[in-house]
Amino acid sequence: MLILTLVLGVILVACAPAPTPVPPTAVPKAPEPTKAPVPTAAPPPTTAPVATKAPEPTKPPAPTTAPTAAPAQPLVFLSTQLTPIEEQEKMRNTILKDITGAKVEFISDAEGVVVDRILAEQKAGKVAVGAVGVLHGTFPNLLAANALEDLTPLVAKLSDRPIVKEFMTLGKLGTDKQYYIPWMQATYIMVANKKALQYLPAGANIDALTYPQLAEWGKNITAATKEKKIGFPAGPSGLMHRLTQGYLYPSYTGGLVTTYRSDDAVKMWTDFKAIWEYTNPQSVTYNNMQDPLLSEEVWVTIDHTARVVNAFKNKPNDFVGAPAPAGPKGRYYMSVLAGLGIPKGTPNRAGAEAVIEYLTRPAVQAVTLREVSFYPIVESALPTNLPDFVRLEADGVVKQSKATDAKVALLPIGLGAKGGDFNKIQQDTLTRIVLKGEDIKTVLNDQANQLNALMTELKAPCWSPDPPSTGACLAK
């Protein structure tokens, strides 16, 4: 009996939690957006290019694909994007519906799983993945392992696509070869319930708000409703750390890593604590903001476009999209760029190129926007036949990218598998300063030391908006 129970115990423990990946919790809506840049002085980098031209007519598909493609074996298209099940279904059944030249099997998974699989296939010399669609920041990991095909010859074939030039440049990953073709983009915007607008501070314009004004706005709302109605996605799979990295830090300090413990950073955290005073304390459980917006637990928030789109969809008359607030150094926002690459040794290069050719067609880009709320990377007009909810959100996105003080923040490049450690430093900083109320300077000092240890280990140089560095990017 005793032995049996012990064995049972060990079995239970073994089957237990530990290093077994378990599906993340509660509503992990939306792809993990990361980086994606755009040189600062770029034309409206993000998004929704200006609605001047007429809706793009479907261009005849470029004769990219070898007619001999479409072998019996389906082409595995592996992606870190569009992971929520309904988005996967839309990808398979609607977006990829009309593709010719390859029978595509779309598979979406977490970044770690995708990268591990591609690298493992490279090591084994047995490549099964035909094409890969990941975020800008994931590509350097693949390139470092020499796991990407050179797509330079493909660029000429896609020359009829008005792909934003800066995005194409990013696809070279700092080399003279093209390693990925831009696919789609997203960003984070502010969304407000129209009921909140009456409480905007005197003289404040929702399209040109500052962070201190956001705090005042929250204060007015709380005074009127007795409830804290600002919200942030600070739940276990929420993207709060992206707001810290791409919005708060650059807007206040003009940098992220180098300025991690600067006086500007202290000011930023002080101001953010003021905002947090009027922030719904349930924010620590919010993974996406569309649900709390719809239930009206929250009236004002900033989150990834894919994680607020259902608010516009379900109650189109209730919400407005607006640019994120600005700090002393500008209105920084993060543009999330996903690209399409081909793993080295792909079993079906022609098919993979057909996938890229198809997904970058302006008409398919419009379908992608309509179905999964990712914005086009082509510089043609948004189609006029967009559903209302997409237009409503696009409105906020366009206003953000065209704001006079708008600047784009880049996320870490070259952190590889340590991206999670980097995020954890910002998460811990927020937890200690905002939730636990620890002394700002002490925390920033501790965390900056951890940051420096990580950056030294990785020897990762600075990226924008931090000034370029020769060695590892370090906090001063």
Place this chain on the structure above:
Amino acid sequence: MRAKLESVLPYSLLAPTLIFVTLLIVIPILQAFLLAFQAPDGSLTLANFQKMASDTSFADALKFTFLLLLFIVPAQVVLALVMALLIHTRFKGHTFFLYIYAIPLAISDLAAGIAWLSIFTERGYLNSILNQLGILERPFLFLSYQNLPAMFGTIVIAESWRATAIVMTILLAGLQVIPRDYFEAADVFGATTLKRTLFVVLPLLRPSLQNALIIRTIFAFQTFAVVFALAGRVIPVMAGESYNWYVANRNPGVAAAYAVLVLIFTVLATWVYFRVLKTNPAEAGYD
């Protein structure tokens, strides 16, 4: 020939189990240990444990795991015992209750967490009902990091709902194998229901109680999805930290270190139960 068969038979009967346990349990456990004690270059190291222990959430994870254990296990065992005794009386319609009690067994803990989230959140079912009844004017924030006891309370409730059924099942099974003679003897001597429960049922149920406690404690060490859904990162627990380190921070070494720690605690807890609830097979009469 026959003798030969007899000598081989036991081993061949054991073989499938042994192979299963070795391949799927023993080897993965050894690998987890290796992972925990290995540096990326393959050399042996304690760095993973140091990293784990120096992390901001480590002390909290330890504290909350044990607090949960402390609150959940006794509550559940008592609750499950009451449920099992009730079912065991075979009152009219007892199978209906048995099915009701067993429902949570079929629900994944993540789904349970999300269900309870929709109950306890600010505009959730509970607040709506309390508001409709005129008890609350504005919603009460059960899930606020500024009100840890309330947040913790919701976890205890959700976990109790989710995992009491398994304890009840074990206890009920234990009850059902107690020979009827004991109850009849107790009746003959005029024992009241209370006395019968205290002096006949409970002692005879000790082996099952022991198993139930062990299994429930192991589950408590693994509690994670419900906590994640209801409290995010504010109430870290060991299993959740292991998950975070593996998935979010992509650091299998530290994740394995947490797993090793959970294993050590589990083995210790099991050992304590064996010492404290020592059963005498003769006394139990059927073990």
